Amino acid sequence: MSEPRLQMREAAAAPHHLGQISLGRHLLETDLIAPWQLFYALDKQKQWDAPLGDILLSNGWITPEDWRDALARHLTAQSVNLRIQPPDPRLTNILPPDLCLKYNIVPWMSVGGLLILVTGRPEHLETQRPNLPLEVRRALIAVSTETDVETCLATLHRRALTRQAETRTDPIYSCRNWNITQSTHAAKVWGLIGASLITCAIFANSVLVLLTLWALFSLFAVATMKTLATVAHKRAPLAQTQSAPRAPLPRISIMVPLYKETEIAHALIARLAKLSYPKALLDVLLVLEEKDDLTRATISRTALPRWLRVVEVPAGSGLTTKPRALNYALDFCKGNIVGIWDAEDAPAPAQLEHVAKHFASADPDVACLQGVLDYYNPWTNWLSRCFTIEYSTWFRVVLPGLARMGFPIPLGGTTLFLRRDVIEAVGGWDAHNVTEDADLGIRLARFGYRTELLTTVTQEEANCRPLAWVRQRSRWLKGYMTTYLVHMRSPLRLWSEIGPRQFLGVQLIFVATLSQFILAPLIWMFWGTLLGGGASYHRLAATTCHETRRCGAVVYRLDQRNDRSKGDLGSKSHRSVWLDIDDANLFHAGHACRLQSSVRASLSSVLLGQNCTRKNHRSHRDHLIRNQIPV
Structure with a gap:
């Protein structure tokens, strides 16, 4: 790269619309696209929050390498293939990894004391220069593909990104510091168990009476809560998504965690292909564990569309949980709205349109939208029918009623959509909590945010095997208990953060539910x-x-x-x-x-x-x- 060429990049950038037309003319002159494709992309830019390149790439009208070279010629910058010309490892720690992933930049090399950044989104970087650290604001730019930049960052910052995925949540709101194997904690736990057994043996009749009264009270409390929620829902049922002032549709990133899936890949892609949301604004991430060879082999045999990509979560301390995978993949998301689907989910085709419109018309304190979950196999057996009845009442009546009553909402693990800036501000998901969804719902309330319910439906497969059902419910109960103990670690602080009404809601939702299961015998x-x-x-x-x-x-x-x-x-x-x-x-x-x-x-x-x-x-x-x- 010559010195005059480096100086040319520091010239003032042209206005955005003029730059796009000039770039489009360059694409036409080099026969990379047809005129109608350019006119289509320019027209959609007025309706979508998407750059020209994303529209062309999502439709397959241009390859990532051709777009990289055309963009470099348009900006009089160097085109870099990071697989052949990797960055200088001495520059790795100049910028934090989360900031590099957010702006899709990697420090590449230093020439004469002048830093060169490689990016796959130069137009985005130019608008965000004031947010960069002072020492890199005047750095020069080279162009590569977005995928190559992300792959390079994942390799360079593997250890830091893995550690952040496991410790993203503040220790105050996490259970990761609970170590039952420590001698002090173990002594306390076994002492409490021993004291409880001795008390039950000495005062057996009194304990039986107290447990009976508590069981009756918990049944009455839950029945009252659900009755009031039903009344609140009937008085003000879920409203359809209101029409918001016309604004460009936002980009939405969807994370789909997969683990040891051997048959779901083809069906999943077929279901997601039915989505009517513009593919240029759709960013679907299949999140895999690094050691999950079964899922990786299955996906390698499947042709993936351009709007779908794979993110592999490195093996860290040995923890392999869904919230850890979500924390890692969050930094790789491109959208301002982040959603979660499970591998067996079949979302409604127009679901993302409802999400975008609802967020556009919602108040700023609405940080999360929870959709309705249903089952597409209710007639498999008696257990699947019971699941269907339970989910229908919970997501269509009880949760909307609790939201109307001002109670915190224990979120479901799927069909969940969040504002990206909010989920980053509250610390993502607790990687050590097996019911990270319920924990996140309470944490959002503690930070002053609200969750609203959507009428859009996602269908999934009901658990219709008894042993699998027992394991699933046991995991949920363990997570509910962990979530309650984490947030009740300091009851006075919880009371001051969420107020008396939501504090009462936490007690009813968690304590009464756990009591019913524990006292079921x-x-x-x-x-x-x-x-x-x-x-x-x-x-x-x-x-x-x-x-x-x-x-x-x-x-x-x-x-x-x-x-x-x-x-x-x-x-x-x-x-x-x-x-x-x-x-x-x-x-x-x-x-x-x-x-x-x-x-x-x-x-x-x-x-x-x-x-x-x-x-x-x-x-x-x-x-x-x-x-x-x-x-």
Whole structure:
């Protein structure tokens, strides 16, 4: 590169529209595109937030290499093939990796103390020069392809990008510092478990009563919350996307995490190809793990469209979670709106149009849009039908109602769209939380942002195998518990950040939900007594009382024989001990029977009617009298 050529690049840039026409004329003169293709691209630029090159490249009218060379000639800059001419490794740390990826630049070389930056988006870099560090604002520009720049940055900053993906979230809002294997933490956990077991053993009846009351309270709390959410939704149902003032459509990046997928690639591409959003504004990233050879081999056999690309997440500390992959791929996104789909998702063809219009008309504090999730295989078996009913009520009624009530929204893991600047400001996803979606919903509320619901639907595959369902629900419960403990680490701070209403919402959504699952066996026990297990319970109580009475009598006789020489005082004292033991056991057994009978009677009165309830009471009383149990 000659010195005069370097100086020419510092001349003032032409106005944007004149530069595009001049570049288009150059493309026509070199026979790289046809006139109608240029007219089409220039017309779409008025409607889309897309440069000329993206429109031409997305339609396949020009190759990335031809566009690179044409752009370099237009800007009188050097065209660089980074695969043949890699950057000077001594310049790697001049700029942070996230800034390099954001502006698609890489420090290439230094000539006579003058820095040269290679970029695939020179027009974007010129407008962002004031945001660059002072020492590189007057750097010269060389041109390469965007893909080559990103590949080069991923190689140069592999370690830094991997570490950032695992630690992007602030430690205050993350669970990554929780290490249960540490001796101090392990001692606390095992001590708490031991104390709980001892308490249950000593105060078994009291613990049973308290757990029963808490189970009933949690059921009542969740039922009340869902009822109020339903009423709120019925009063103000989800509105259709409002028409916003006409503005250029934004570019939207969609991340699709894949892991050990061998058959989904062809179907996924076919479903995404049905999207009606302009392909020049569509940026789909297939996010793979570096060691996932199965998915990589599957994709290598598939022809990918130009608007779809692959991002490989390097292996770091051994953590391979979905939020870690999302954190890594976030820096490679090009759009101002970032969305998430799963591999088996089938979004509505016009879904992204709804997203763009809703964000254009929404308030600035609306940082996230959650779409409706549904299943395309509800008739596979009974379990898939239950899933369909659950998702229909949750996404179409409960979540919209909670949003109307001003509660924080635990997000779903897919059909999720965020403003990019907001997700970067709140720290991305917690790479160590298995329910990163619910955690992000609460964190957005803590930063003062809101989530709104969309009516657009994404269909996915329902989990219809029992073992897979158990593993999935166990993972969700673990993540819910982790999310709750993270945000309740400092309750007063949480209260001050989100206010009393949202604080109450967090307690209802997380505590009540977890309580229902943890206490489910206790609730099932009462249902078992209703369905015929009550007689066995009565026999067990009666047998316990009878054995206690018999053992007490034996102890009394033995003590009476051994201590007959001690006189009446000793006998009376032993008799009093025997009576205390017998009365105590009779009291506890009778109390347990009365508790079980009252619960069964209350359930029976609801399900079987008042007559059946009276019959159960009479039979239960007769049973107690026959077995000499105090009523």
